[in-house]
Amino acid sequence: DTGVSQDPRHKITKRGQNVTFRCDPISEHNRLYWYRQTLGQGPEFLTYFQNEAQLEKSRLLSDRFSAERPKGSFSTLEIQRTEQGDSAMYLCASMETSGSAGELFFGEGSRLTVL
Amino acid sequence: EDKVVQSPLSLVVHEGDTVTLNCSYEVTNFRSLLWYKQEKKAPTFLFMLTSSGIEKKSGRLSSILDKKELFSILNITATQTGDSAVYLCALEDFGNEKLTFGTGTRLTIIP
Numbered sequence: 001d002t003g004v005s006q007d008p009r010h011k012i013t014k015r016g017q018n019v020t021f022r023c024d025p026i027s028e029h030n031r032l033y034w035y036r037q038t039l040g041q042g043p044e045f046l047t048y049f050q051n052e053a054q055l056e057k058s059r060l061l062s063d064r065f066s067a068e069r070p071k072g073s074f075s076t077l078e079i080q081r082t083e084q085g086d087s088a089m090y091l092c093a094s095m096e097t098s099g100s101a102g103e104l105f106f107g108e109g110s111r112l113t114v115l
Numbered sequence: 116e117d118k119v120v121q122s123p124l125s126l127v128v129h130e131g132d133t134v135t136l137n138c139s140y141e142v143t144n145f146r147s148l149l150w151y152k153q154e155k156k157a158p159t160f161l162f163m164l165t166s167s168g169i170e171k172k173s174g175r176l177s178s179i180l181d182k183k184e185l186f187s188i189l190n191i192t193a194t195q196t197g198d199s200a201v202y203l204c205a206l207e208d209f210g211n212e213k214l215t216f217g218t219g220t221r222l223t224i225i226p
Contacts, residue, residue: 004157031212033213035214040218040219041218041219042119042203042205042216042217042218042219043158043203043214043216044216045213045214045215048213056213091157091158095212099212100146100147100163100207100212101146101147101149101163101205101207101212101214102147102149102160102163104160104212104214106157106158106159107157108156108157109156109157
């Protein structure tokens, strides 16, 4: 499978626990995006990377959220001290820098449920 | 924050009907407007529109952008049950290709 892959696909956790999601983009894609989608809403931008550099973070991203892309390949999104409001689908997407948004590929998402 | 508003929020029609989904926005300076189909999983790309008044067409689906009136429509003719999904509209920023999505329209096709 050469698409964008995300792991885990589902995560159920108790409030206060830390969780980490992983995204493996399409191999030649140097841009990587994280979005969050709650029920009945469109995806919301969280952050994006150009290779290993994190170039923009949404104001919606609290200090409990951190994302990394240490070698410019896979990325992780960690949420510390989870709250019930963090329950959502976390979507990763990737594209080539020279591409346009029409060439943005989304992964299947990681669904987080915080009890 | 760029605002993208989709209407209706949900729509239920019978198979074979034609539907028109609306997307309106507030910004005037953007690179493109995109339409996606989402069936429980990842959004899948349908159309990218950059120029006003030029219709994009793919089979039974078509879309057009009106930059003067700040809206786009997505038409689906002869609907099928497989068209049931959430249809998302998004604006693409210049530079970082960040997308700002609308809330989506949930389309349900009844056999």
